[in-house]
Amino acid sequence: MAKNPSHSMRTPLGRVRGLGSAKSGTTHWWMMRVSSIALLPLLLWFVFSIFGLLGASYAEARAFVAAPVNAVLLLLLIGVMFHHMAHGLQEVVEDYVRAELPRLFGILLVKAACLLLALISAFSVLRVAFT
Amino acid sequence: MSEPIDPRQANFVGRRSDGSVVQRPLSPHLQAYDMMQITSLTSILHRITGGAWSVAVLFLVWWLAALASGEGAFNTAQNFFGSFLGVLVLFGITAVAWYHTLAGIRHLAWDAGKGFDLPTVFATGRMVFIGTAALTVLTWIIALVAW
Numbered sequence A: 001m002a003k004n005p006s007h008s009m010r011t012p013l014g015r016v017r018g019l020g021s022a023k024s025g026t027t028h029w030w031m032m033r034v035s036s037i038a039l040l041p042l043l044l045w046f047v048f049s050i051f052g053l054l055g056a057s058y059a060e061a062r063a064f065v066a067a068p069v070n071a072v073l074l075l076l077l078i079g080v081m082f083h084h085m086a087h088g089l090q091e092v093v094e095d096y097v098r099a100e101l102p103r104l105f106g107i108l109l110v111k112a113a114c115l116l117l118a119l120i121s122a123f124s125v126l127r128v129a130f131t
Numbered sequence B: 001m002s003e004p005i006d007p008r009q010a011n012f013v014g015r016r017s018d019g020s021v022v023q024r025p026l027s028p029h030l031q032a033y034d035m036m037q038i039t040s041l042t043s044i045l046h047r048i049t050g051g052a053w054s055v056a057v058l059f060l061v062w063w064l065a066a067l068a069s070g071e072g073a074f075n076t077a078q079n080f081f082g083s084f085l086g087v088l089v090l091f092g093i094t095a096v097a098w099y100h101t102l103a104g105i106r107h108l109a110w111d112a113g114k115g116f117d118l119p120t121v122f123a124t125g126r127m128v129f130i131g132t133a134a135l136t137v138l139t140w141i142i143a144l145v146a147w
Helices: A012-016 A027-053 A058-066 A068-096 A100-130 B038-069 B071-082 B084-111 B118-146
Strands: B013-015 B021-023
Touching: A027 A058, A027 A068, A027 B084, A027 B118, A058 A068, A058 A100, A058 B038, A058 B071, A068 A100, A068 B038, A100 B038, B038 B071, B038 B084, B038 B118, B071 B084, B084 B118
Parallel strands: none
Antiparallel strands: B013 B021
């Protein structure tokens, strides 16, 4: 392989051929599609649940979240939603932040914030369900 | 570089294979268009609504955390969502969520290789806007009846 690829006469395809597959190259793109499809029924369920929770008292809201089916679906929604959100916001950072370090820290910040918010939400659901 | 700069050739600096600098035309970009088109508008709005929905999720986190921490915190959250400002925020979230959902379904159709011809692109773009308005209003009619 040439020391400076930009001076090489070889095509980009020729340079990478034989170096193995891209492995997780399409994972980000694919998971955005999978999570978006999963979110469609989850959000419909969530919106209909909110209709029942409008103006709910503290006890009513706790009873709703603590119900096994609702707790599991809420945890599923939290997991899929924050996964989709983290990966979507990562695309925004990758598109608009050019410099290497700010881009790296931007992506790490997005991932950390989404993980933190997901854990707060999931812990809250579990706490309501188990107390 | 004495010739007038075409907006489509916005200072793109590339290199020839021998390493010398060359100015190459960039593919037509935003500044080459003098008006917003439905294709670019739906794309830009999809990204904006995605970002806005990310912020809106904070209200769900707040509601869940308040529910877990006690009756006082829960009532504070519930009172906010019942206030004028709270309803305004929820209405905005509803519109943003429906737009991102419908435009997302449009993207999924494209990913399946469907609806790429221009008449269909324009039609589905209009359907996203009309659908967003209709579903937002419908959601709030049901919500106000259920409240």
